[in-house]
Amino acid sequence: MRAVWTGTIGFGSYAIPVKAYSATEEREIPLHQVHETDGGRVRVKRVCEVDGAEVPPEEMIRGYPVPGGDVVLLSDHELASLPMPGRTIAIRGFAPVPDVDPLWFAKSYYLEPEPAGTKPYVLFSEALQQSGRLALVTVALRRRETLGALRVRDQVIVLETMRWPDEVRTPDFPFQHADVDIRPGELRRAVNLVEELTGEFDPGRYPDRYREAFQALVQAKIDGAEVVQPTAAEQAEGVTRLLAALQESAAEAEDERNAAVTKAKAAASRAAKARSTAKRAATRSRGRTKASG
Secondary structure: OOOOEEEEEEEOOEEEEEEEEEOOOOOOOOOOOEOOOOOOEOOOOOEOOOOOOEOOHHHOOEEEEOOOOOEEEEOHHHHHOOOOOOOEEEEEEEEEHHHOOHHHEEEEEEEEEOHHHHHHHHHHHHHHHHHOEEEEEEEEEOOEEEEEEEEEEOOEEEEEEEOOHHHOOOOOOHHHHOOOOOOHHHHHHHHHHHHHOOOOOOHHHOOOHHHHHHHHHHHHHHHOOOOOOOOHHHHHHHHHHHHHHHHHHHHHHHHHHHHHHHHHHHHHHHHHHHHHHHHHHHHHHHHHHHHHO
């Protein structure tokens, strides 16, 4: 795992150095929107709703909408200048574990102690477990301060980022205000059934049946060659260009060979003429020698 944050757990003037790692990961099925005719990926462009032009990343900044339709522009430099807490998980208090509804939890992070902080880390972990408490904290992650809780899982302290009070909705449904008549006997039977079906939590008993069925469907289509090749047209064009280039190279090579043969024939012809001329000259020279003798 790769650490996503480094900092400390703060106890007043004392701090335990730690690293944070994402405790969970999403296992999403990689489905994309594609063009039905050729399987090409359909991309989303960032377009300005005012002029309709595509906006490059270097022209994008943050904007805060205000009543009336106006927008306050905020640069990265201005946002970075805002006061932010240090890299400390500041402990604000403690609460019994059952008192904190899991609805408040947003994301989980494992905290690993740096070597120098191992002993106080283990001491704090044991204190949380034996007291049945979790620590309520504040911490700055991703340029924003968030509420959080520290709890222990498998001897490891887990940071649970939490939602702020105004981010948790209050349920209000008609049935909550209705007078529903539940008979004692019905309730006893329901409780008994729940108790009979109660066992230790084993997440391995609950497979992701949708994912399994989806993968089986995809594999069946692969086995049946029910696939498209989004780059088929591009590859076909590439083959055409390659063949054309090879044909052109072959033609050039043939021209070079023909030129070489022609050049060789011309050289051979010149050599033959030179030999013939030399032979005639030698014959005339011998004839003159005999005549003079």
